[in-house]
Amino acid sequence: MMDKIIDSQTSDRTLGFDPETQSWIVVVNEEKYSVGDENDQATLAVLPFLETPIAEFEQVISIFLQENPMLTFPYATFVHAGFKHGSPHWTECSLHWLAGLKNLTTSDFSKELQTVIREKKRYSQKMRHLAMKLLHRT
Template identity: 30%
Template sequence: MKTEPWIEDCDPLKPYYGKLSNQEYTNISKIFTLWINHHNHIDPSVIHKNKKLNLLDYSNKYNGKCSQDLYQLLCESLKQTDGYLYWLPINSIKNKNTFSAYSPAMIAKTPIKTRYLDYASRSFLQMQNGGYAIIESNLNFIALVADGYYMQVALDPSFMNDQFQKYLDSWNEIENNLDETTAQWLSQAYYVDMNDVRDGLLLLEMDENSLEKYTYSLKDMKKVVIHALSESVSNYWPELALNWLQKKPEYLDSDVLYWIENLIKDKNKYSQKVRHLAIKIRKDFLEISALKRI
């Protein structure tokens, strides 16, 4: 174990190390292992299971104040909360936490302020493996930053608004913003069990007679429906998903409704036909939900 003085005087994060209680260290270690571990992205299945939104931002070298516009927006959105940020180096080896090899642990605890992203980018923490994780103390967001390339964020949906929408759509621009190799392995951070999703998309195209030949779970098909509803390149898959939901309303819940409402809001990407269908499905769902509460 590397002990002091491993923290150099010139390290911008020096004042923020050694601030964790034993309980904080235990909790943050568990969260890091679940969400990050040795990956260069956050596992999309973990994001889905924990009901977070999967956002992506590309590094902006032209923003002199903050190289990640999304991080700046997060700080603005959370500035009135009582949270802190924990900064940890990403691992290169599974289940071998880089931060635990140092004493005090290489975990910085800071207020939620824009300037700390720049501090982290110039720190010894970043130099370990070229990136770092950010964990908000109330788990409103967990982020992974590949410094100079991108920032992936698992965001609590209660903070979602129109300003964050572009970071949901950023997944469609991976190949335009990153080199081929980086784009290829980052695509793993978007698709949940992609083979199953692709198979499921084929089910959306089948008629009732053909569909009876296949066995599928409610959980898996909800995943497929959400994937289809989030497709913004064309209207084809969203329309199929909406038609499916009309025939099988048991697949409609609050998670699916969230994506339907996103579709309704976006007048530029979806046709009037698709949006009207989405509005009708939402109306029917809300009316049925209201009757159940009586």
């Protein structure tokens, strides 16, 4: 039985935790995707959650983690998913999450941030400036 944690605000997806397998799961139309799987479907399954403001998302997750102190949440997996998709929309969502997540090391995302900075035709000036700011954050 999966513990339901949060529903996506913009789609029919639910994020949960499966205590039996000790894994984070996204359910889409009754299909289950393990967060962090390296397949495209699992990557796509997490994207709509990036549209939730990170402070709101963190608040919900922190309640679950307080009740389950041995667990951690794979925020980096969600941020990487937005960058991996590469569209300006998902990249911007990942940038906002990365900016709001003080516990993530931005150096782990230096390749993605440099790509945003470099691709002037694809990404807005505002996005490129945020990427530059994040790249230099210590």
